[in-house]
Amino acid sequence: xxxxxxxSLANSESREQAIEKVLEAKKSYDSxxxxxxxxxxxxxxxxxxxxxxxxxxxxxxxxxxxLDLLMSCGxxxxxxxxxxxxxxxxxxxxxxxxxxxGITTDNKHRNAEILNVDTEHLQNILKEGFIAVVAGxxxxxxxxxxxxxxxxxxDTTAALLGAALNxxxxxxxxxxxxxxxxxxxxxxxxxxxxxxxxxEVFQMADSGAKVIHxxxxxxxxxAGIPLIIKNTFSTxxxxxxxxxxxxxxxxxxxxxxxxxxxRRSRVQFSVDGxxxxxxxxxxxxxxxxxxxxxxxFPQKSVFTIEDEKKSVVLxxxxxxxxxxxxxxxxxxxxxxGERMTGVPGVMAKIIKSLxxxxxxxxxxxxxxxxxxxxxxxSDLEKAVKAxxxxxxx
Ligand code: ADP
Ligand code: ASP
Ligand code: MG
Numbered sequence: 001x002x003x004x005x006x007x008s009l010a011n012s013e014s015r016e017q018a019i020e021k022v023l024e025a026k027k028s029y030d031s032x033x034x035x036x037x038x039x040x041x042x043x044x045x046x047x048x049x050x051x052x053x054x055x056x057x058x059x060x061x062x063x064x065x066x067l068d069l070l071m072s073c074g075x076x077x078x079x080x081x082x083x084x085x086x087x088x089x090x091x092x093x094x095x096x097x098x099x100x101x102g103i104t105t106d107n108k109h110r111n112a113e114i115l116n117v118d119t120e121h122l123q124n125i126l127k128e129g130f131i132a133v134v135a136g137x138x139x140x141x142x143x144x145x146x147x148x149x150x151x152x153x154x155d156t157t158a159a160l161l162g163a164a165l166n167x168x169x170x171x172x173x174x175x176x177x178x179x180x181x182x183x184x185x186x187x188x189x190x191x192x193x194x195x196x197x198x199x200e201v202f203q204m205a206d207s208g209a210k211v212i213h214x215x216x217x218x219x220x221x222x223a224g225i226p227l228i229i230k231n232t233f234s235t236x237x238x239x240x241x242x243x244x245x246x247x248x249x250x251x252x253x254x255x256x257x258x259x260x261x262x263r264r265s266r267v268q269f270s271v272d273g274x275x276x277x278x279x280x281x282x283x284x285x286x287x288x289x290x291x292x293x294x295x296x297f298p299q300k301s302v303f304t305i306e307d308e309k310k311s312v313v314l315x316x317x318x319x320x321x322x323x324x325x326x327x328x329x330x331x332x333x334x335x336x337g338e339r340m341t342g343v344p345g346v347m348a349k350i351i352k353s354l355x356x357x358x359x360x361x362x363x364x365x366x367x368x369x370x371x372x373x374x375x376x377x378s379d380l381e382k383a384v385k386a387x388x389x390x391x392x393x
Contacts, residue, residue: 001167003035003136003158006047007175008232009078010040018232019085021173022131026091031126033165035136035158036082038074046077064109068148075135075154083133094130098157099140101132105147112139112147117164134161155216163223170225172212173232178239179211181393182260187384191393193258194237197244200258200338203370207334208263244338256346257337257391260384264377265307266292266330268362272323273299280320287312292332293365293374302363304330304374330362331380334372335387341368353390359383
């Protein structure tokens with residue numbers, strides 16, 4: 001199972017390099033399924049965001065169902081294009097939509113949940129000797145209409161089909177040499193992690209590391225199928241992801257902190273204590289606002305959400321006649337490490353690292369394997385570089 005992301009398919013040279021990776025795999029495997037994203041990024045003709053930019057999303061009367069129809073075209077164009085390039089190399093290739101490949105979802109357009117995968121048709125195609133080229137990021141709803149499964153969803157398609165077909169491994173091809181200790185675009189000294197556990201990669205992805213979708217990690221973990229993150233444009237070995245106890249070299253996993261992830265575009269609200277918290281947060285949930293960080297005190301509630309939902313929150317605060325302030329352009333920086341559980345001093349070290357770089361912490365949250373700090377987005381690079389250095393990543 002191989003998946004090629006948008007950056008790997010952006011132009012004819014990169015598509016040629018992606019095809020080389022398929023040809024290489026063909027030498028070792030009888031059956032190959034290739035999952036593709038839409039080609040390129042915003043501005044490039046058939047990229048998802050380019051297709052969306054045809055529509056004035058804020059004011060359109062189109063339904064989410066129709067937007068799914070539009071967005072799904074990117075991956076469909078891509079799978080036909082890649083199948084054609086494989087044919088030109090003399091290989092038998094068969095292009096399929098997500099629905100053709102047997103993926104059924106619910107009818108919650110733009111963020112549909114997977115209900116079922118029926119691989120009978122896909123298996124017949126593989127048995128006939130074709131390389132199956134499947135459009136990622138999509139399925140068909142229970143009424144047979146095209147759905148999409150959430151942004152970045154082609155990773156999920158690959159893991160899902162990999163699990164359903166009991167693939168030997170799922171290779172995710174992208175534009176970096178593997179999972180790194182931080183996003184290389186923010187921290188140039190970030191280094192490649194050779195091997196890492198599903199749990200840690202899940203935490204990284206869930207904390208904003210865009211390199212893989214958290215749902216894909218979870219699906220691979222449940223199926224026990226290794227995930228390998230590789231670069232379409234190099235021969236680097238990539239990052240091997242499996243269960244912690246199956247890792248061969250645990251040097252990185254032995255560290256208390258293995259990586260740093262971040263999520264931009266957060267807004268922090270502070271609301272004075274007189275509102276009915278239960279009712280307020282209940283209504284926010286009903287309006288589809290997911291709370292990223294929250295602290296409730298007797299006289300005050302502080303919570304953080306994604307920027308996109310700011311106007312919804314402001315409207316509700318007006319309805320509640322609440323006294324509030326808010327801070328825009330925030331960023332959540334998360335340090336991740338499976339072994340930090342119960343170890344004292346990690347938070348103290350983070351505070352020291354950030355404050356000695358002159359960075360103000362606006363809010364914190366933690367779990368067994370993560371500690372997150374909300375800071376101003378303008379401090380992001382400085383913060384990630386400082387933590388990366390102080391935790392010796
Ligand atoms: P694709 O088009 O292949 O799906 P994405 O843009 O979704 O590619 O993901 C690859 C990008 O993820 C990289 O270019 C990199 O900037 C970013 N990224 C964020 N965090 C990490 C990390 N920890 N390791 C590697 N890449 C990361
Ligand atoms: N093309 C979709 C997106 O940009 C899905 C993906 O690339 O994984 O979100
Ligand atoms: Mg991606």
